[in-house]
Amino acid sequence: MDSDILEKEYDEKTRSLIQGMVEAEEHAIAIRKKQAAPEEECECRDGMFPNGKTPPKASRRQFLASAASGAAALAVGSAASAAVPAGSIDYPVQDDPTKVQGRLTNDDGGYGSRSQFETEARWRFPTATKESSWTMTPLDSGSGIVTPSALHFERHHGGIPNIHPDKHELVVHGMVDGARKYTMEDLKRFPSVSRFHFIECSGNGLTEWRKPTLKTVQGTHGLTSTTEWTGVPLSTILREVGVQDGAAWILAEGSDAAVMTRSVPLDKAWDDAMLVYAQNGEAIRPEQGYPLRLLLPGFEGNTHIKWLRRLEISDKPFMTREETSKYTDLLDGGKARQFSFTMEAKSVITFPSGEMKLPGAGFYEISGLAWTGKGRIKRVEVSVDGGDSWQLAELQTPVLPICHTRFRFPWRWDGKPTVIQSRCQDETGYVQPTIKDLVGVRGLDGGKYGSIYHLNAIQSWAVDADGGVSNVHKY
């Protein structure tokens, strides 16, 4: 632990923010443990797979009750029962599924649900209002690189608007030859592209600057998610409207209650920006901006304006609230960085990670995610000895630009306490730094506060002699 960092203090608002997140995570962990508690001891040991691979008690009780009353076939399409996790239906469990017919084909209304035995869920930071709040993706239970649409992290500033797609229009105006408006039908007629990209909130890890604070990787890193996005290249629309000489910025505006706005450099718009209407093969979720979202690959999440209704091309940035009073990085000395758009290279081990418990010495496949806003991940290294030595991890191919990259590393744990870490390098050569490196150049938000944005430092997990995994700082 670096004493300089510990001597610095968070301000009252940040302290209360962090305390709130600690309490929210504690609540989520308690629920998860209750859901995951097996009826009998199993070899997997409580906590190793904290999301539970054994039937929740409630569901078994539910089945017994259903069977006793003869109500074997449940009402289909009804709202999810409180007895089963969100997104699932409480179906009866057969004692021997090889001896009775299963449930009816397509009798779920035609839109599937997940197994009632899977419990992973987002949890919400307890802000003063539920309208302006955020939720975290359960990275600890994730596989591969794609985030299920229902588990994509959220950040809302004015609730989630419910927009009829037939009534939604995008207006493009300002320094253009001809201002135009587009319905969703119009936009879907343009040639489209599909790309896998992560979106990360620049506040991801905000609790972790000064000392290890949250317990799980969902809490420390859950504000990043990867999706296959489909839509129209913004460059196509710019060509359609004709951008005038001297234009340099675009204002993007959402049609939520915050009427969220950010200014975006025009070069980004020409380069790889997209107007997306689909997420993982279906319409984007309301929480992600239905029916239309601006996607700015590699830029901080707040700039990916949801419920997009307006683009105004201009010569200057608009200096909106979000790009002046928020999402700016106050440094030692009192100056603040502005327009710090890029999400820099970052990685984290998701298995094993905080609050898990390894059953004993032996083989484990360490696994995690790496990503960078500047292109492809070039390599990921893993240390299983607290940073004394590093070895290359295997990258799951294809390694896509500006996208979560899954890495894996075979590890035989000798049963002794240690610290495991990952660090990545992107194709620009940039190497993921330590927290100490970052604080060394930035200070902590004016000197004594905890800066909350753009933490991309190496994450350390301590493995205790009893197999317990916990969040630690190790430089």
Next chain:
Amino acid sequence: MFTNIKTANYVSTITLSLILGAVPLKSSAATGYGGPYNFGNPASAAEIASIDIDVMPDGRGLPPGSGDYKTGKKVYAANCMACHGADLGGVAGTGAAALIGGRDSLASGKPKKTVESYWPYASTVFDFVKRAMPFWAPGSLSDDEVYAVVAYVLGEANILDKGTTLNATSLPKIDMPNKDGFISDPRPDVFLYE
């Protein structure tokens, strides 16, 4: 091109090269643009005006109308005080921020970020209040009311003389205390390159 984009704190060689590099693409098939497609329809001036609510630091976008401190005090009491407090310090539990105070605190080691201490432009206050405040009735204030409440907040912050009437001419002339407080993003700022 150079002078036009040298407008803010965001000026980097990447920006310049990409903007310059993007110009030829407008007329080439480098990215496969096969248009014009001419989908969609022209947006009329009236249609644009109905949603074009943004206000820029130089005053572009400010609507007609005016307001002053005295009127603003009433507007504030009726619409803002419940969350932001009689002292403009923010009421605990509402999520509302402190609006004033903290001047010269940014380099002190105990920074307090408020409209008074941190926000670089008065236009941002007008823009944000008009689009998103009050939280429970966003967009409900008239332009006159927005001018007035901005005059009240900036008056309480000792940034604006309490006798000043704010309008599209006077508002852009306000010098905010932290107008020079922002710098461009220099990252990468940690160099561990091989």
